[in-house]
Amino acid sequence: MNTALKGACLCGSVQFKTIMNPSWVGICHCTSCRKATGGAINGACGFPKSSVNLKGNSLRYFESSPGVRRGFCSKCGTSLSYENALWSEDIHLMIGAFDCPELLEPHFHIFTKDQLSWMIFTDELVRYTTTPSNGDTQ
């Protein structure tokens, strides 16, 4: 995998770059990601905040739950980032906003408790009912 990963929103106003590979890559099934992205699932990957440069005039944040802020482009609406006060050193970036999403192969599923019943996966990835830090695998 590349050691300098780049991405941008749909209109290109907000851009990001990371100086390292992600600590993890996951597919999130939570209701909040579903609403925030408009997609049936959301692919995200985690980085230390210090390794990510996310910037652009149209970058805005929405507090989707207490202590959680989601970054998006106010021009085109692309969902870009997720930060949670529980993991204040980390930032999650949405796989779909990277220039090279093909390289970001997921390691696990999270929040499968919210997974849509018609969405069937045949992969052998670990499935967490909520998060890896809770460790509640199915």
Ligand SMILES: [Zn+2]
């Ligand atoms: Zn944009």
Ligand SMILES: [Zn+2]
């Ligand atoms: Zn989610």
